Amino acid sequence: MVWLFRSRIINSIIRSKAPLVGSYVHGDSCCSSVISSISRPFPKFMNWLKTDGCHTSAVASLPSFKEKQSEIPDKGLDVGNMAETDGYLNLFCLMKQRFLNFKNHKYIKELEHFQSLAEAQYPKFMVIACADSRVCPSNILGFQPGEVFMIRNIANLVPMMKNGPSECNAALEFAVTTLEVENILVIGHSSCAGIETLMSMQEDTEPRNFIHNWVANGKVAKLRTKSATSHLSFDQQCRFCEKESINQSLLNLLSYPWIEDRVRKELLSIHGGYYNFSNCSFEKWTLDFKDCNVKEERSYVVKEKELWC
């Protein structure tokens, strides 16, 4: 029975591949919504739609979808680079090809695993990383679906509990109290524009925008950086603050009682990570909770420090 059930699932998924490709213009509700929502700011894309008769019934006159697909060779999960595509159509064409390649080369091959993920998730990690497009943790650390509950924000900051609600602490609460993750990993990176903004903000002026308001969560790290590195250049101070802010975020995690309680009981560990993309190295360390002074000095000690290069 189990095999019969799995066979039906496999058949339905394999059958669904054909309409997915053929319905690009007429039947694909996802693409339809894309088309309706991008008509004004994407004139090139709309020109192509007019040329191809997208909104008419002249399906046979559609000249180029197969050609455009054939422009993207099937290389397994590696199907090219968005920076090398020409025009909005090709961006979505490439995105669709990547999705179908994921489906064909990963989802179907690991069907049982993905079917179980559809029922529930049991990630061992919560990751907080920067929103920067160059530092996707799933790419650089190979996280697979179901392995990590993740949030990304500017400068990978964790606000203190007293700063009030944010999407960051909402995600933390769910990961820790519901999913009961065993590890929280805060990942920073080199040349972080968010940290540079934090370091260049004037102390005595009101935050001017959402970005300033957000990165102000790292002001303790900034003050520590300024006092420790006043003899260094601004760039060197920023590199220092990129790591100092990670450690301040690790301490800030402990301001949430449901995190501190689980760390104290050794049910949860909190770690820092730093990705340097100029030399492709990764530093990993773990907060030594027993030797940290969280309440008074807010000082920290780290252990198990490693450099992967």
Ligand SMILES: [Zn+2]
């Ligand atoms: Zn960043």
